[in-house]
Amino acid sequence: MRTTLFVLDVDDFRPLAEVAAKDPDVTVYKRGPYYEVSAEQAIVIDRNATGCRNAVWYSSVAAIRGGRVAVWDKYVLRIEPATVADPDLRTLDVQ
Amino acid sequence: MTLSHKVRGVDHAAFPTYDPKATIHFYRDVLGFPVVHATCALGWGPEQHPDFIHFFFDIGQGDRLAFFYYFGVEAYHDDNEPEILRRARHLAIHVDTEEDLAEYRRRLDGSDWKCELQVRHETVESIYVTDPNGYLIEITRPLRAITAEDDIDANLSADALIAVVEEDKPSLGRFFQLKADLIAERYADEPAEESFV
Numbered sequence: 001m002r003t004t005l006f007v008l009d010v011d012d013f014r015p016l017a018e019v020a021a022k023d024p025d026v027t028v029y030k031r032g033p034y035y036e037v038s039a040e041q042a043i044v045i046d047r048n049a050t051g052c053r054n055a056v057w058y059s060s061v062a063a064i065r066g067g068r069v070a071v072w073d074k075y076v077l078r079i080e081p082a083t084v085a086d087p088d089l090r091t092l093d094v095q
Numbered sequence: 096m097t098l099s100h101k102v103r104g105v106d107h108a109a110f111p112t113y114d115p116k117a118t119i120h121f122y123r124d125v126l127g128f129p130v131v132h133a134t135c136a137l138g139w140g141p142e143q144h145p146d147f148i149h150f151f152f153d154i155g156q157g158d159r160l161a162f163f164y165y166f167g168v169e170a171y172h173d174d175n176e177p178e179i180l181r182r183a184r185h186l187a188i189h190v191d192t193e194e195d196l197a198e199y200r201r202r203l204d205g206s207d208w209k210c211e212l213q214v215r216h217e218t219v220e221s222i223y224v225t226d227p228n229g230y231l232i233e234i235t236r237p238l239r240a241i242t243a244e245d246d247i248d249a250n251l252s253a254d255a256l257i258a259v260v261e262e263d264k265p266s267l268g269r270f271f272q273l274k275a276d277l278i279a280e281r282y283a284d285e286p287a288e289e290s291f292v
Binding site: 004006008009010011012017018021022027028029030031032033034035036053054055056059061062063064065068069 | 215247290
């Protein structure tokens with residue numbers, strides 16, 4: 001399963017998907033009202049590049065599949081691939 | 096089936112006060128909320144507090160903020176109330192514009208009840224003050240319109256929240272996972288378009 005981040009397609013959160021898409025290892029698809037941002041490995045988004053102010057930055061994640069938040073501080077959001085040991089992924093069929 | 100939605104906002108929200116003088120001064124004279132109704136009840140309440148006054152302030156659009164003052168009742172303060180509860184329980188009053196928010200901040204800052212905090216949240220900008228009764232009051236303006244996408248997302252969040260609290264150890268990480276499953280399931284059959292390529 002790919003590491004997948006869902007970001008809602010509204011003006012506030014769209015910059016995250018745009019910034020993530022600049023990484024050649026990342027693909028971004030529109031799925032329903034969301035951007036589905038995915039990669040084989042980690043997804044890393046630089047806050048500065050998104051221009052998001054504090055409250056927007058810290059409310060920008062809609063959902064995550066096949067991964068977990070490794071870092072989400074004022075500089076970067078880093079989502080790493082799931083491992084079988086992740087307690088939050090206990091019902092996931094991690095390959 | 097969708098239930099019909101007939102309600103039309105807040106008629107009134109009511110709170111007890113032990114200090115009606117300061118309460119009227121704060122809401123009427125500092126914030127400028129007109130007093131619009133007062134019920135003066137002699138012997139109407141239960142035995143422990145038969146006499147009371149129930150008074151109302153207009154908070155716009157016909158909505159009202161009300162207080163009860165009970166004669167002869169000793170003030171009660173819960174000094175052990177956890178901070179998390181005191182901050183979570185609050186009333187947020189809407190203004191339309193940045194100018195209106197600034198005006199209420201000016202009124203507070205010119206009084207004994209200074210604005211304690213001004214924050215740009217996700218979709219609103221707010222000022223906060225603790226009223227003479229210790230209640231946290233927020234005045235807030237919209238920063239952007241709420242879209243259909245926001246509403247869809249909120250409903251998926253609500254469903255994922257129900258699902259996560261039904262589990263043994265709810266966590267936000269697990270919530271994100273359950274919500275992603277709901278999103279993937281709901282939009283599985285829709286063609287996905289690659290974006291920003």
